[in-house]
Amino acid sequence: MPTPAPFRTGSVLLRAVTVFVLTLGLVGAGSWIPTQSRDEAATVSAVTRSWSQLGAMLQNVDVVHALFYSAMKVWLDQVGISTLTLRLPSVLACALAAGFVVVLGSLLFHPRAGLLAGLVMAVCPRVTLVATEGRSAAWFTAAAVLLVLLVVLAVRRPSWAWFLPVSLVTAVLGGLHVYAALLLPILVVWLWAPPETAGRRRRVWRLGLPRGRLAPLLGLLVGEVPVVLLAWRARDQQAQVDWIDPPSLESLAKVATETVAPLNGLWAVLAWSMAAAGLVWLARHRRGRRGTTFLLVGWAVFPGLALVTVSALWTPLYSQRYLSFCVGALAVLAGAGLTSVRRRWLTFCLAATLPLASAVTFRDQREVGAWDSWQQIADVIAYRGNPGDPVIDYPLVSAITVSYPGALGTGPVLNAGADRLSRHYLWDDWLPLQAVEPRLRGVQRVWYLSPTADETGRTLEIRRLRQLGFSGEMLERSDAEQTWLFTRTAAETERGDRLIRMPG
Template identity: 85%
Template sequence: MPTPTPFRTGSVVVRAVTVFVLTVGLVGAGSWVPTQSRDEAATVSAVTRSWAQLGEMLRTVDVVHALFYSAMKVWLDMEGISTLTLRAPSVLACGLAAGLVVVLGSLLLTPRAGLLAGLLMAVCPRVTLVGTEGRSGAWFTAAAVLLVLLVVLATRRPSALWVLPVALATALVGGLHVYSALLLPVLVVWLWAPPDPQGRPRRVLHLGLPPGRWPPLVGLVLGVVPVALLAWRARDQQAQVDWIDPPTAESLAKIATETVAPLNGLWAVLAWATAAAGLVWLARNRRGRRGTTFLLVGWAVVPGLVLITVSAVWTPLYSQRYLAFCVGALALLGGAGIASVRRGWLAFCLAAALPLASAVTYRDQREVDAWDSWAEIAAIVAYRGNPGDPVVDYPLVSAIAVSYPGALGTGPVLNAGEDRLSRRYLWDDRLPLTAVEPRLRGVQRLWYLSPVGDETRRTLEIRRLRQLGFSGEMLQRSDAEQTWLFTRTAAQAERGDLLIAAG
């Protein structure tokens, strides 16, 4: 039975750094082109406050992102806010994730498999997507690989010194996203019931912890304490995941594709096929690698199964984007699968097929409207509007003014309520049009921006605007919102004002 390829630290580091640089270049290219997303507007909304105001906001909403917001505030306070500076940390995190996969693959598998796994990670559509958004997705993806790497190193070179780094990495993973803590049970089981080095049957239950395994296990336990406290603190903020729908047959059918390759089923099929080949190779080359299959398969599938189960029996929590931290396991299995192909031409074809398959979504991810249509809305308003035109909008749409101040001109927001700082929330409050009708007096031009999902309210409000003499046309429609321009003559405005006064 073959033995693992010798691990040469110098060559592995060179490969990891090379993959890091390649990934940063690939993910970073054009990352500044897409208009900022609404989630990125939440980041901007959070970091453009004083530290005291940020603390007050976190007591109301998004406490689970406290670590991310704090780090981004430090960074953006130094560098200033732009689309590039907002996304640069995510680009670097993607490079770090790919580089760490190279090291982890070289430890668990072979140096060749580790290199291929890092390259596979670099072209993964989920990775190239999270690298173009100023959110924590890329961060907790890299942190998950770091945690697994530290735990594996701790078992290879036992020492009590591993307690602190493993604890810090555990707190980092859970602090960046609580759901990432679903990786911890896999690591605990892997540590507590390791394979016998002599190849004897696996013992599932142990009365005592196997030698050399207690430092990383203690580190995991210590690190999960602040994560548990964070989750407990966030229990009163469940409203922030109200947008998640219960799992459906359609969403379940996409769990193996959309989690790793949004809108790119071909890439997902190729990746899972190479991962299956990697499992076959691991089954045939178990010497020195016992337990690796459990670790990688558990990392890849257990968090998703847990989220789906909880969503089905309790409350909806499953979202495909939340499982980005599982991509590292798929990349490692896929790297092993490609490395196991003996025919050079076939291995080359497989290695080339994955980046080619990712090219379509890579291009789409770097379109201006890849995330949201804020830039298009601003362009329409700038072209068709006047600087002082009043606006009626709602929280889903009003995020544009957070990311792009002045994008909707300098006119008043007629349905403005309490501002975001006063209400300790991400967004300004927006009132229904019926509550602010007196503010329409004398208005002859009006921009109306409405979320697509608010069809009932939009229908009623547009009907009322027409009763008040406005004529409107929809100038733009995206998956998220509609942009309408309403106008009326001075005479129509006068008659409408009389209706408002009479009402």
């Protein structure tokens, strides 16, 4: 890596804007193609309410997403809901994250390192994935890079003016996802790192901090207060993470790969190798960069280790998808590693391997069924069904009617209970087949949608449908759900109706 160049604000900003535009085009390309995910259906369910209804819902579920839902409601109320408008804020957030990484890498290393770091961020499979989902992951990924950037700037250019932006971004980061607050211990410890000039006295009134670091420290602490209150309020809603399994050897083996490159171990190996080269360069050139290794390695590694530890000792909280806010550290280190290569042609060749390695997963991420198979379900029903066919639907797949009203036709949902607005919850209430058997009287065709994992419940209910005269075939199966069509003749309907249990 060449001798550190002066930080020319105009030049760095131009590079950051260029990477922002490139990333915007890359992650935005085809982002509207995949069918909406179940989590996106939760976003749609939340924002298609009045403000009072949204507040009532947050009393029961998803209070940790209150900030995200509120911002998305304001946005979608203005532009309307479509797959594109739902994901556009995530696309913009990913582009901002890459732009912020350019500035951060330029500050910590060199403008060329910043540029390469931004390009690494742009082609990171985790980043290109979260851009295709209308959830908060892309937002808190960008907020994490911005917070680190603000703290570094506050140290480089001491002023009390940094207190307010640091505290605001800290609150926003934690408000978007409380797990992202795991970045704060790293920043706090880094602020207490030894001063650059040996022997400089630490003032008691500055809490022993080197000069210029009190303002960002107080900003972090003040910004953390609403995050702690939010986490305390959410303690009664821990059922939201009941789906998370305890960490297994398989999941632990993928900590370093799936967090940054889902289903793309090659990209992860290449990126971490480049990051390791950046660490080697840092070990040899510490002057003027004291604490940088701790900052970047801590940012990249500590949150994952903390979640794994808590999951092993207390309750499962670790999920690879929650750690996208750590990707910025890997990008900066990889950018430094690429810049440390002395031969420009070799740097170019190494840098080119990352977009090539990410091409396969990028293509998969832009397929219709990348998130869920709802489009396939709708296509099957549209092809084989009648508009008024009744449906038996269950919670795992019921969200399809939120994201795609009418996708299952105009027929009644036989096992529907209380609607989501009256029960102040994300989804309608869904009843077991036994509770709605009388609604099958006279029905000759019915669609049955069931979670693939619920084999016991599905077996019992299909057995009962066959007892009532229905003959069924499975028309579509994915990793998450099965789609069955059951039919019976008029004579079978008459015989089966005699077997239906009357309520009470």
